[in-house]
Amino acid sequence: MGKIQEIRESETGKKIVKKGKSGIGRILFGRTGVILLLLLLQLGILFMVFSRLQQHVIYVYWLFALLSALTAILIINRPGNPAFKLAWMVPITIFPVFGMLLYLFVEFQAGERLLNRRLQDVEQQMRKYVLQDPDVFEELEQTDKRTSNLSRYVMEKGGFPTYKNYHTAYYPWGKDKFEALIEELNKAEKFIFMEYFIVAEGKMWNTVLEILKKKVQEGVEVRFMYDGTCSISLLPYNYPKKLEEYGIKCKIFNPIKPALSTVQNNRDHRKIVVIDGKTAFTGGVNLADEYIGELERFGTWKDTAIMIQGEAVRNFTLMFLEIWNVDEPQENYERYLDASHCYGMMEGDGYVIPYGDSPLDHENVGELVYLDILNSAKDYVHIMTPYLILDHEMITALTYAAKRGVDVKIIMPGIPDKAYAFALAKTYYPELLRAGVKIYQYKPGFVHAKSFTSDDCKGVVGTINLDYRSLYLHFECAVYLYQVPQITEVEADFQETLKDCREITMEDWRNEKFITKLTGRVLRLIAPLM
Numbered sequence: 001m002g003k004i005q006e007i008r009e010s011e012t013g014k015k016i017v018k019k020g021k022s023g024i025g026r027i028l029f030g031r032t033g034v035i036l037l038l039l040l041l042q043l044g045i046l047f048m049v050f051s052r053l054q055q056h057v058i059y060v061y062w063l064f065a066l067l068s069a070l071t072a073i074l075i076i077n078r079p080g081n082p083a084f085k086l087a088w089m090v091p092i093t094i095f096p097v098f099g100m101l102l103y104l105f106v107e108f109q110a111g112e113r114l115l116n117r118r119l120q121d122v123e124q125q126m127r128k129y130v131l132q133d134p135d136v137f138e139e140l141e142q143t144d145k146r147t148s149n150l151s152r153y154v155m156e157k158g159g160f161p162t163y164k165n166y167h168t169a170y171y172p173w174g175k176d177k178f179e180a181l182i183e184e185l186n187k188a189e190k191f192i193f194m195e196y197f198i199v200a201e202g203k204m205w206n207t208v209l210e211i212l213k214k215k216v217q218e219g220v221e222v223r224f225m226y227d228g229t230c231s232i233s234l235l236p237y238n239y240p241k242k243l244e245e246y247g248i249k250c251k252i253f254n255p256i257k258p259a260l261s262t263v264q265n266n267r268d269h270r271k272i273v274v275i276d277g278k279t280a281f282t283g284g285v286n287l288a289d290e291y292i293g294e295l296e297r298f299g300t301w302k303d304t305a306i307m308i309q310g311e312a313v314r315n316f317t318l319m320f321l322e323i324w325n326v327d328e329p330q331e332n333y334e335r336y337l338d339a340s341h342c343y344g345m346m347e348g349d350g351y352v353i354p355y356g357d358s359p360l361d362h363e364n365v366g367e368l369v370y371l372d373i374l375n376s377a378k379d380y381v382h383i384m385t386p387y388l389i390l391d392h393e394m395i396t397a398l399t400y401a402a403k404r405g406v407d408v409k410i411i412m413p414g415i416p417d418k419a420y421a422f423a424l425a426k427t428y429y430p431e432l433l434r435a436g437v438k439i440y441q442y443k444p445g446f447v448h449a450k451s452f453t454s455d456d457c458k459g460v461v462g463t464i465n466l467d468y469r470s471l472y473l474h475f476e477c478a479v480y481l482y483q484v485p486q487i488t489e490v491e492a493d494f495q496e497t498l499k500d501c502r503e504i505t506m507e508d509w510r511n512e513k514f515i516t517k518l519t520g521r522v523l524r525l526i527a528p529l530m
Helices: 022-030 031-056 058-076 082-094 096-106 108-128 134-142 144-159 174-184 203-217 240-244 313-327 365-376 392-403 418-428 428-436 468-473 485-500 506-510 512-522
Strands: 005-009 015-019 167-171 191-196 221-227 251-255 272-275 277-281 300-302 303-307 353-359 380-384 405-414 440-441 445-447 451-454 458-460 476-482 501-504
Touching: 058 082, 058 096, 082 096, 108 313, 134 144, 144 353, 144 476, 167 174, 167 485, 174 272, 174 303, 191 203, 191 303, 191 313, 203 221, 221 313, 240 251, 240 300, 272 313, 277 313, 277 458, 277 476, 303 313, 303 458, 313 353, 353 365, 365 392, 365 451, 365 458, 365 468, 365 476, 380 485, 392 405, 392 428, 405 445, 405 485, 418 512, 428 440, 428 506, 440 445, 440 512, 451 485, 458 485
Parallel strands: 191 221, 221 251, 300 445, 380 405, 405 440
Antiparallel strands: 005 015, 167 303, 191 272, 272 277, 277 303, 353 476, 380 451, 440 501, 451 458, 458 476
């Protein structure tokens, strides 16, 4: 069987990934194909059973049809995002019996509730360590009441305090973050926590792994966690055992299993590194060679990251330990939360709020932080995102900001990684453009950065895309910056990236291929469920 990807050298010496038929064969007949086949088989059995009911037991069918109507009424009257409700109405309307039973099957699964209950137990254990310095909050409140209100919300609903900024560094490219990460990992003396969505063997991961192995030998505690999607095609399923042999504690979060379950939608999309409790990294950069320009996929790969140092790292430490301990007994968290390293550190300007977002707590912290920036902007909001799959609230905020004179600009990829997601994103272009939102596509390749800047005083750098998966279904994280000097660097990077972009106009939309428009509009019916 051939390889998943053909890798060749370009004239510049970079590796280029070229997908071919051999890759499709590997997917179809490998572990990924088996899982997909079993999932489709389960769906097929469900559909066949309910079709038989419809054909042969007319009274049972009408009973289910009545239950379908009651289910529709239940969906409409439940609290939640209207887009998700509409997306469920489509299968229930087209397949009254099957759609209704599928919804009930999804809604009343125990897996998601069990995971949420475990997370709540861990959060309860950690609550005593989540402390907001009242002096910091009072100072912020006197500086900017609106931002202090956001700070209060993130603290009360998410459990993430606001801190005075000690040191922050912004990295406009993945290779910049990689170099800084290597430098900081080599300084580790007590512990290293790493949590990533994607890990792929290559120069980046192999370099990091060698440092982790060396640090274990020096007596440093190393914990490494990655999302279960990696074990589909990127890493061997038993990879944690290999790392354990090196002395590295390793876990797979939410492994992919060949069983229908909504909890498999809840991926760990975070990218977190915590070193000794005094240095932390996050951003869009995963542990794979395309993120640092060593492997060419979808043209030039544009990504960003941020490092923070000081007391604020505590939020990332707690975020990591929360997920790590979801299936573990309580441990002594205090030894990882010592802030004595901050004594004597030079205090920088501004405030930072490292925060996370869980898909299970029914509190959309990630989206509401973005909405707060859009609704409070006076001069501009500049955004970089790889995906643009928006709910009504986000569309309203973007268009209203533009209509009241705020300069709203969005940088999107010029070469997408997912054609279907790009087609779906383009369906939002006309409404945004008519309102005055300016959209740009990055000509050299793929933008994977997730950043907001506004009015030279507010910014966000993290893992949160502008799509349903990030805003509603994934575990995410980011850093909110207020009056931090590095905001000007994030904005400068946006402006520099803009030079390599093509502005999209209504004429471009009108000239878009019919099949692209049709595909996008059809997909929009089920966008929240994708």
